[in-house]
Amino acid sequence: DTAVSQTPKYLVTQMGNDKSIKCEQNLGHDTMYWYKQDSKKFLKIMFSYNNKELIINETVPNRFSPKSPDKAHLNLHINSLELGDSAVYFCASSQGAGLSNEQFFGPGTRLTVL
Amino acid sequence: AQSVTQLGSHVSVSEGALVLLRCNYSSSVPPYLFWYVQYPNQGLQLLLKYTTGATLVKGINGFEAEFKKSETSFHLTKPSAHMSDAAEYFCAVTSDRGSTLGRLYFGRGTQLTVWP
Numbered sequence: 001d002t003a004v005s006q007t008p009k010y011l012v013t014q015m016g017n018d019k020s021i022k023c024e025q026n027l028g029h030d031t032m033y034w035y036k037q038d039s040k041k042f043l044k045i046m047f048s049y050n051n052k053e054l055i056i057n058e059t060v061p062n063r064f065s066p067k068s069p070d071k072a073h074l075n076l077h078i079n080s081l082e083l084g085d086s087a088v089y090f091c092a093s094s095q096g097a098g099l100s101n102e103q104f105f106g107p108g109t110r111l112t113v114l
Numbered sequence: 115a116q117s118v119t120q121l122g123s124h125v126s127v128s129e130g131a132l133v134l135l136r137c138n139y140s141s142s143v144p145p146y147l148f149w150y151v152q153y154p155n156q157g158l159q160l161l162l163k164y165t166t167g168a169t170l171v172k173g174i175n176g177f178e179a180e181f182k183k184s185e186t187s188f189h190l191t192k193p194s195a196h197m198s199d200a201a202e203y204f205c206a207v208t209s210d211r212g213s214t215l216g217r218l219y220f221g222r223g224t225q226l227t228v229w230p
Contacts, residue, residue: 056217102163
């Protein structure tokens with residue numbers, strides 16, 4: 001039983017395309033996140049949703065648009081993909097957005113833009 | 115503002131040797147501190163965390179870390195390394211206050227190699 005799942009695991013696409021990554025958690029958490037891990041393994045938060053509402057929106061190009069249809073899902077849509085978007089994207093979830101903030105991570109989606 | 119510095123991007127130890135991974139943080143409010151481990155091609159898994167109370171925190175797989183406020187450190191240790199400990203380790207900080215609420219700030223990671 002996978003706690004946080006992401007699809008697809010690998011995504012290879014051409015510059016300029018639009019793509020989506022899906023995330024689902026079955027932990028009953030109310031907060032979900034998207035992180036980007038670059039080629040040097042640096043992890044940076046992109047977005048966070050709490051009860052389907054956006055609560056964290058870091059400095060991310062507006063080509064990136066998260067969507068949370070319900071508490072268990074947080075999808076990431078990327079328009080007009082660029083070479084610099086190549087990275088591993090991690091979804092995570094937690095119970096609450098603050099205190100202790102233990103986050104559970106998905107396996108990641110490796111995006112390669114050619 | 116909060117930040118994390120992990121000294122040493124690569125650490126190599128022999129199997130059975132002490133593991134010490136260093137983490138220093140910067141925080142203007144009482145921090146919550148975490149160590150996560152990432153095995154190759156996998157997501158991150160929580161090893162241990164410090165929120166309040168006892169400053170020596172024990173985690174999974176025999177790891178522990180000590181919160182030292184005076185040194186703004188949260189170093190990770192394990193008395194005896196095992197081959198299966200080879201992975202990337204991330205220290206992270208967050209807080210339940212103000213603008214940092216919900217934001218988890220990661221260090222740049224330390225790659226641990228264990229030699230037989």
